[in-house]
Amino acid sequence: MEIALIGNPNTGKTSLFNNLTGSYEYVGNWSGVTVEKKVGVFKRTNGYLIDLPGVYTLNPLSKDEGVVTSFFLHEPVDRLLNILDASQLERNLHLTLQLLEFEKPVLIGLNMMDVANKRGIQLNVSQLAEILGVPVVPVVARNGKGCDKLEEVIATQPIQPKKKNLVHYGKEVEAAITALSKEIEGKTEHSHRFLAIQYFEGNEYVRNYLHQIADSVTLRAIVTNLESELQRRYDCKSLTNFIHLKRKETIEKIAAEVAVKTNAVTPLSEKIDRIVTNKFLGIPIFLLLMYLMFMLTFDWVGTPLSDALDAFFTGPLSDWVEKLLTAIHASGFIHALITEGLIAGVGGVLVFVPQIFILFFFISLLEDSGYMARVALVMDRIMESVGLNGKAFIPMIIGFGCNVPGIMAARTIETPKERLLTILLTPLMSCSARLPIYALFVGAFFAGHRALIVLSLYVLGIVVALILAKIFSSTILKSETSLFVIELPPYRLPQFQSLWRSTWDKGKGFIRKAGTFIFAGSVFIWLLSYVGPGGLNVDMDHSFLAAIGGVLAPILAPIGFGTWQAAASLITGFLAKEAIISTMNIIYFVPNDANLQGLLADYYTPLAAYSFMVFILLYIPCLATTATIYKETGSKKWTVFSIGYALVIAYVLSLLIYQGGKLFGLV
Amino acid sequence: MVSSLKAGEKGKIVDISHVSHLVQRRLLDLGITEGSEVCVKCVMPFGGPIMIESCGQCIGIRRKEAVQMEVVKV
Structure with missing residues (x-):
């Protein structure tokens, strides 16, 4: 059933x-x-x-x-x-x-x-x-x-509704329904009355459906006759309106019979709205909430938890695995694969689970409480000025969690051009998979200002998206029509159970990816770093991975990180952004005390590190996102465009930051 | 027009035929049409959207659409 x-x-x-x-x-x-x-x-x-x-x-x-x-x-x-x-x-x-x-x-x-x-x-x-x-x-x-x-x-067994034709649409419409029913008699299993009324209302999907099964000229004639007759007799604006009014009459009768109205109290929602959608406070409140979200994720709660998990992986867990491998006399190859490949690669990604779950928890909280629709309202003026719609802000905030559901959420935008624009720009929102990379680099280079540096990257993503929206909407994606009517649901106190459910639902994808994609990727990357033209167990600088990365390295030199290691990790980043972390963990693998953060200081200057983070923020939508863009736009052209513009923008911005920073004497 | 109402003021819609077709349809879906009573809840700065309440539900619309909705004060 x-x-x-x-x-x-x-x-x-x-x-x-x-x-x-x-x-x-x-x-x-x-x-x-x-x-x-x-x-x-x-x-x-x-x-x-x-x-x-x-x-x-x-x-x-x-x-x-x-x-x-x-x-x-x-x-x-x-x-x-x-x-x-x-x-x-x-x-x-x-x-x-x-x-x-x-x-x-x-x-x-x-x-x-x-x-x-x-x-x-x-x-x-x-x-x-x-x-x-x-x-x-x-x-x-x-x-x-x-x-x-x-x-x-x-x-219980389904029973057909007892009463039919609750709404009587007037004798002209009813006659037209009968006429149309005759045309489609025996050609469809759906209710003729339903199809006829939807057709009269101008339902595009029903129109296409009916024109396939019956003669479109005859059907159109029925509608035209009906419209002119109604116009003549009742002076109604349109057929759609006429049908709506007839339904409304019926509904008013029903409501009068079943509903009793007494005095109401001012809902709490309105009191909250007076503050959060306040003329002057609306945008500052939104920014403050975002700031709190990042402080909790990176500074106050998330980072201590991640550090503890990291200590566990590199400490006790590695020791146990080492002992186990020695006890079962594993070969040197297996030994290296597990400790240098898997624990470094997969473990390096899993340590960021606490931070990602905290971020997802806040996104769920924003959605469940009803604040999200207010954000769309508050942001509409800014979005409208760049040719977008306040509603486009919702896919973008969801994109902070993961770009894939963000792009799918763009479906609620009614106008096709604004929807396409939102789809193209959502990948610039820094998703949670990019977060581990920032966490690693800010820990190594900007320990005093973690949340601030990370926030600056998120804001950069938004600013670039808004500027590009303006450019695209006034050149390649010009549109005259825009629609913004948004329902603002009453605030609801989110229930912990439902919050946890949606947090887990979003976060489990990250864990699953670590177990599958990142697992396989780690093995592959480690193999590439273990094997070289010279045979097995070569020095990593002479491995295949170094050779592949070395081809791209000269191109990356002007933006501050022209090493084969950076190039190789950026290539894997297309599969999944967190693969960058696992690749780096494998490449820079150092047993014992030294950790990756300490080691990075030998390869990057703080300026190059920031340039690297900016490049990662913008450079390419990951494989899953690219597939979603293709599915949602149904166009190879726009999919290629979304990759192409991102690469260009990332390179140009990183170049500006690195070379500009050097001019100002930063290192 | 709706936009001439101040926050907290109520009005009755008399004509929305000048509002763009798509917006009219969506407002109709939400039960807002000629004869509906609306109350302006708040007005966003810099020509931003307006939040109106009708039959207990809150809806955000753009200023330029609100300008085209003819209302009489009640």
Whole structure:
């Protein structure tokens, strides 16, 4: 049994999904956190639950919303589970009415009754079920209350909705529906009424679908006739508007019957909003929060934990492994592979797990609390001035965690040009995989100002992105239309459990990558450094790795790090940014006391180190990001462009910093 | 126009037909159309967006769209 979960944005769909399926799912509190179709298995009942992106209507504006419409048209589904926000019943019912027209069994989960009560709205649940002709179950999606009841109802046999045609669209529209139904009779398994009304509303996906199965000229004629008739009789603005008004009339009647309104109290949200979206304080508060986030990640909590983990890896763990290898009389080759290759390579990446989890925790906190949408609002003016949209800031902040979900989150941006621009620029956001490299270098060269130096790199990424946005949007990506309407969900106190879930969900990818990609990469890199034209166990300067890196080294010399070691690690950085760290750990492997940080001082000056970090920040999207850019843009040209511009910008900026710094007498 | 309202003031929308088509559609999705009552919650500086409240939900729109929404004060 396949059940689709559908509802307006910010109604608690994803929380409900987690409670029903018990899977580790990504939960957020801003429009469009579900960027892909996700499927879960019910805890108790047999069956699959499909989580769809939040939509207000089945007539889509953005690509994200289009996912839902094409799901309805092209994929099999047995039942629909519609989640409603009780505090916004009228708005939510617009979607419900469309779902009922689809004529598949519908079940309603009524969420946020508590919020509605606080606003002074009392709902009569059984009467709502009676009027709509479908089961309605009150739930609290955040803590899973009512989910048992919901599953019970799901387990029972699906019944067709009792009442059909809740909305009467007037005799002209009804006649047109009948006319259109005749044209598509026997050509589709979907509800004719649903298809006809969506077609009249101007739903692009339904239009393409119908024009494939029936004669497009006849269908167009039906719409044109209907439009002119309505225009003549009712002087209505458009067919879309007319249909909307008819639905609204029905909804107002329903609401009058089931809802009782009393006095409301001023919600806490509005009090908070008076401060965080304040005229003067909005941007400073945002920057302060970012600063706190970095201080906690790098200085106050993250670094001590990472140092402790590092001490464990290089100390006790290495000793135990050494003893074990000696005890089992491992060959010299295996011995070197494990201690110099794996522990150095994989361990060198794993020590940054605490910092990365702290960063992911804060990103989850921003999403869950509802602050993210406010950031989009606060930043819109700046973003608009460079030809972007306030909403583009959300993919960028998510990009601080990992660029891949960041790029996918750009789907919520309605206009294609702004979306493409956001996709191209999100890789400039410094992702968590780049963080270990900064942590290593600031530890070695800028120990006194860790957070400040790292923050400067993050800010540089943003500034470069904004400048490029301005350049691209006024040259190759000119667009006239821009759309910015954003819903600001009420603040919610995030629950620890859901925060931990989404932190773990984001962070586990990093650990998994360390176990697979970095593991294999470390073995490979170590082999390249162990083998050379002269045979096995050569001096590393005569290895294949040195030869490969040596080809690129002269090009990198003007920007401060023309060594084969730097070049070789940058090549591996394309596979995954943290591979740079494992490669360096292998290349600069020193047994016993000396650590990598100390050793780096022999190869880099502080100025070269900063130039190196800037280069790593910008130089290339990693393999996974490149694949995502290709998937999301569907264009080889733009994918190549995203790599090309990044390389050019990185080289130019590093050159400016290194050569400029030398002029000013820095070293 | 909505942008002429000060923070905290309420108005009733009388005409949104001059607002760009896409924005009109999205506002309609959110239940904001002719006849809706809106209350301006805050106004971002430097010509930035405006936060309005209607039927208990908060929405951010750009100033240039707010300029094109005709309202009467209530």
